[in-house]
Amino acid sequence: MDKKDVKVVLVTVKEAVRSTFFRRGGRLGRAMYRVLGTSHNREMNAVFSGAAEFYRVDRSRGQRFALRRHVHMLEKGLCMRPRRETFAVDYIETTVGDLRKCMAGNELSDIELKWCFDVLSAYFDATSTSPNARIRRARDEFLGLARPEVPIQESAPYEVGTLQDVVSIKALEALAVSRTSVRSYHSKPVDRGAIDRALIVALESPSACNRVPWTMRIMDNPEDARLVAGVAMGTAGYSEQVSNVAVLVGNLGAYSNERDRHLIYIDGSLAAMSFILALQAQGVSSCCVNWPDIGTREKKMASLLGLEQHERVVMLILFGYADEQGLTPYSGKLPVDAIRTFGLPSGRA
Incomplete structure (x- = not known):
């Protein structure tokens, strides 16, 4: 038996074991899958490593991903109707602190800097009458940052009515x-x-x-x-x-x-x-x-x-660039009604 035959046998045995615990189902099947389903272990390790990397960066320099998330959350708050006098209290100081650290470490592009400053400026204008002490402290720290001079258009929230339909x-x-x-x-x-x-x-x-x-x-x-x-x-x-x-x-x-x-x-x-x-x-x-x-x-x-x-x-x-003499699969698509439903299933409302 050569190496190719051995490989075929091993693949066959592995598939037989997999099909057995899938067919069995129930608790025993799930327990077997937890032991043998190693691809989930790789994902779990990657997720753990990702969180570790997130906090490592958070400790060592400005957390760019957290900053982008929080600035976007501020944008959403600015877009709310009616807009509240006080919002984002839980994370506004962290946001300004991350911006300061990211600026110190040159972590941000000009586009990101312009966006962060425009949104934060709009936020502190919108909360100017808020009595919240955390917002006041964050505003004072923000006003102490050197605003970048970059030739980029205003990037704070803008009216939906200014959007254009450019493609039919x-x-x-x-x-x-x-x-x-x-x-x-x-x-x-x-x-x-x-x-x-x-x-x-x-x-x-x-x-x-x-x-x-x-x-x-x-x-x-x-x-x-x-x-x-x-x-x-x-x-x-x-x-x-x-x-x-x-x-x-x-x-x-x-x-x-x-x-x-x-x-x-x-x-x-x-x-x-x-x-x-x-x-x-x-x-x-x-x-x-x-x-x-x-x-x-x-x-x-x-x-x-x-x-x-x-x-x-x-x-x-x-x-x-496609070779014009080559063939490509037709790949017949599904009709719309095969993938579309409207509303909740009957009796679920």
């Missing part, structure tokens, strides 16, 4: 329909300016409390791209044609609480779709690649990308 539903539908999963590419390089424009669109995606807990690791060197693409499952047979790969990496160090552990996948996926559509709008095709939670592959990818334990791969996106 017909054009958006056409863009979505034109996007398909392409696996055959020309070797022509994708201009980095086009990639950055797609990332600008991706950064406009919603993110829980505006923390943006993801990064894109771009491989635009064909040798690197093919090496990285080959680590994922499902790329055999076409990974050698790939010239560009984006690895979407989630940062669990953005959170102090395990309740938020899914946000790297939610926020990351929202950004990924925007990135893909923005590439498509520039004539650049793409293909999403599922990332499997398999220990050996996680370890290899972490080694290639230099990932920390609190960083997890969410997915891979292959992209480039």
Whole structure:
């Protein structure tokens, strides 16, 4: 029996054991799964490491993710109708303190600095008549900070009526329909300016409390791209044609609480779709690649990308200029009524 046969036998035995405790169900099945379901242990370790990283940064320098979250919470308070005279008491001093520390450590971009100062200025104007001592102390500390002079437009909350409808539903539908999963590419390089424009669109995606807990690791060197693409499952047979790969990496160090552990996948996926559509709008095709939670592959990818334990791969996106002679799956979609319901199930109201 050669190594390939041994591997097949081991996979078969493992699947038989898995199917047994899933079929058994109940307490015994769940207990067996807790022992044998090692992928959950990896996620648990990553979540723990993320919280540890959050508090390590909080002690050593300004906590940028907490600052972004709190400033966004202030924005939401400013948008409330009617607006309260006193709000955000529990975290306003922490927010100003984090801003001061982040400024001292040059942790923030000009865009972030402008946003923080504009929102905090609006907040302290809105609470100017509040008798709360914590707000007064935070205001005094804020007024002592040197306001940055950056040539960026006002970034405090603004009226919804100033928004414009710039894309028709017909054009958006056409863009979505034109996007398909392409696996055959020309070797022509994708201009980095086009990639950055797609990332600008991706950064406009919603993110829980505006923390943006993801990064894109771009491989635009064909040798690197093919090496990285080959680590994922499902790329055999076409990974050698790939010239560009984006690895979407989630940062669990953005959170102090395990309740938020899914946000790297939610926020990351929202950004990924925007990135893909923005590439498509520039004539650049793409293909999403599922990332499997398999220990050996996680370890290899972490080694290639230099990932920390609190960083997890969410997915891979292959992209480039499509080979017109290549084929792409039709991938028939579901009808709308197969995935849409209105209202609560009968008897639940």
